[in-house]
Amino acid sequence: MSAAPMTASNSTVPNATPLLSARDLSVRFGGVLAVNKVSFDVRHGEVFTLIGPNGAGKTTVFNLISRIYTPTTGTLHFEGQLLSDKPPHAIAALGIARTFQNIELFENATVLQNLLIGHHIHRGAGFWSNLFFTKASREAEIAARLSAEQVIELLDLQHYRDSFVAGLPYGKRKVVELARALCTGPKLLLLDEPSSGLTVEETEDMAWWIQDIKTELGITVLMVEHDMSLVSRVSDRVLAMNQGEVLTLGTPAEVQSHPGVIEAYLGSMDDVSSLRRKVA
Amino acid sequence: MAFVQLLISGISLGCIYALIALGFVLIYKATETVNFAQGELMMLGAFGGLVLMTWLGWSFWLAAPVAVACMFLLGIGLERAVIRPILGQPQFTVVMLTIGVGYTARGLISMVPVIGTETNALAVPYKGEVINLGGAVISLEQVAIIGMTAVLCAVLFAMFRYSKLGLAMQAASQNQLAAYYMGIPVRRINGLVWGLSAAVAAIAGLLLAPITFVHANMGFIGLKAFPAAVVGGFGSLPGAIVGGLVIGLVEAFAGFYLPEGFKDIAAYVVVLVMLVVKPNGLFGGATRKKV
């Protein structure tokens, strides 16, 4: 029984096979094709961002990876293993953690308890051991606490350790959401709009943390984001989506200057002229 | 002929369950709270009719609508005094509150001198009369129940489909805050829904009174209406009706064809089967939190 590993694989040889690969991923809800033949690879140790207007299917892709939805066609592979036959609760054990767009924290628990729950897959002691609180349970508790404290240290949550989540301000809740995901000791971290609702300072902190997660912890990050400055700052590669389909893939600069992406966000060149004020 | 007899009694009993379930579902659709006191509201309606007829000497045709109207007002008052303060709290709390309301209602009724502790007969004008339909004997009470239920269903359907009030009720049930912003007087609507629900319960009570007599424990029949609502799907009004009929029929046939004791639990067995086979009921929508 050990504390959750905070660093990813110790191999110094850059891993050529992708960590996560999606091939022709599609999901249909009734008549709506939410995701249509999306393919991409996420390489080890990179920060990969999905951008696109609302309704493009980005969070749906996350939900497909977390196995909340099942793809209608196409495959998802993580470290070479097929994901679509795994039940949702097995995803964390594989090494995938996620945050939620609308914050799904455990409201009636303290921040520390939230983080300890994040450590669940490494718990080591089972029900009967817990019932009698044997030495194994005690050691498991201490190990979980150590792991949680490392994350608290990283994200500066010391002041909020014993606060109930329900009373925390929005910015802090997003940080707790991130902290809880880190406590699972993931190889791949899915961040769903990490900077939405955050102030400039908080976004700045988030940018630093994402970089720390990548460089110090060696965790691969797959991110959905709208804040373009944050995207340019931390991402290695960007995938632009629109209406469930892939528009383009490349470095942040390449993607942001792609005409299709500009059209998706702002409309085509012709449309803009109608906004011009008519000169009498 | 036993079959037809059972069919009729099953349908008429099912209509009672349907009416009570209708009351639940109305409240559930409007405020997503479950009213465990619905059976007691039915009982109060029946007692209301009884009091008006025995103490004031009114005829049934006058006492019944007045009793229903009184229950309508009581429903509004109940919502205002007891339910409104706790809206927004977890479902479990609200359920406990309604259980408390039910207890209090039952206790208070039994304190009413003379009639509270006895089993009373309600002198409805059509009591005891029967129709002979090719061998099957149908009592007028059963006809009244089935007929009234059909009328009520039509009226409610029209209200929800065509009137602004119905639309406002649906809006308030789906997203309270947004409904407020749209100018819908959400709290008044909730009051009206509770009033409507209590009135429906009162009608059920008055219809049931000739068959089971009026007594303080009448509300326990309301417990059977829960399986009806579950079978139909909790958010669906037609589901409540269909569910009620299903439960009524199952009980009628179980009482005849199955050994002693199955009749009482038949409804509950149906619920469990339903929850395994189709957890959201026959007409219920899929519920899943969007993340």
Next chain:
Amino acid sequence: MRFIFKTEYGQDIQLVKHNGQVFWYGLLVLALLAAPLWAGDYWLSQISFVLIYSVAGLGLMVLSGFTGLASIGHAAFLGVGAYVQAVLSAKGWPFPLTMAMAAGLSAAVGVLVGLPALRVKGIYLAIATLSFGFIVEEVLARWESVTKGNAGMSVSPPQFFGADLGSSEAFYYLALGTCVLVTLAVLNLLRSATGRAFIAIRDSEISAQSMGIHLAGYKTLAFSLSAAIVGLAGALYAHKLRFISPDQFGIQQSVDLLLLVVVGGIGSVHGAFLGAIFLITMPQLIALAKDYLPPAVGQATGLQAVVYGVVLMAFVLFEPMGLYGRWLKVRTWLQLFPFYRKGMFKRQKSYAKSERLK
């Protein structure tokens, strides 16, 4: 105000956090151990009842308070435990074995009852448990070869290899021992991963799943654990009453258990005890008050129902955190005096939003 200076993580895991707790709980334990000396027969009997209902309350608290799964048919497990105990005691089995069987069979029934929980939530689950409650009550009434049906069954005293533990002192210690063990077990679970998994399921199933918590497994565990604990309470109940019949384990008893949990304070271990004390003392208070009320009210059969109903409504409306919540507020007021602010425990106002999609 007390400041606890923490020097190691183990302190946060300890059950007893500081010397004040050691003192007061120690005093309580001593008082309870010495109860046959200072309490008369009547009060000893009442304390035994409180202990039995505390165990039952803990069982329901684990399921509803900590895992968030509502159950309106919990008296069924009380009944299963009671009848198993009655039948096996009549055969002369020693009490540790009979109680283990009561807990085990109750747990098995709990797994069965928990099956719908794996697919449905909220009100549907409540109605499923209500249905199970009725079905179990009917089964107990119909299975006359074993349970002697509606006529009821008398219960022989607990046996231990020849020793008869039927005296009120011996039974009291049996109840006390069971209560202490169950409380420790529940507290142990709460400070470890299993308990946290329960709380996670209560607060957000979808993120519990993404943390690797197997929902179906833990829900089944919660149901069977809760049923086992309530089964133990049922076993003690059977010995205490010496005569059991199926109608004692119907909807009234289930609602009583819910009342216990809500009045005590849902989501806290203390709540089970406070609720049990409430449940046992309330009828006595009503009986005392009867003489002071006008006859129309005092002698009415419905008086108990009215009082229970009003108390339940009052707690839900004014003190949703229950008796334990009220105690927390009082204690905080005392600790922070005179700096206590009125809004310290205020709940956030929230608007009802439908989680239905249609």
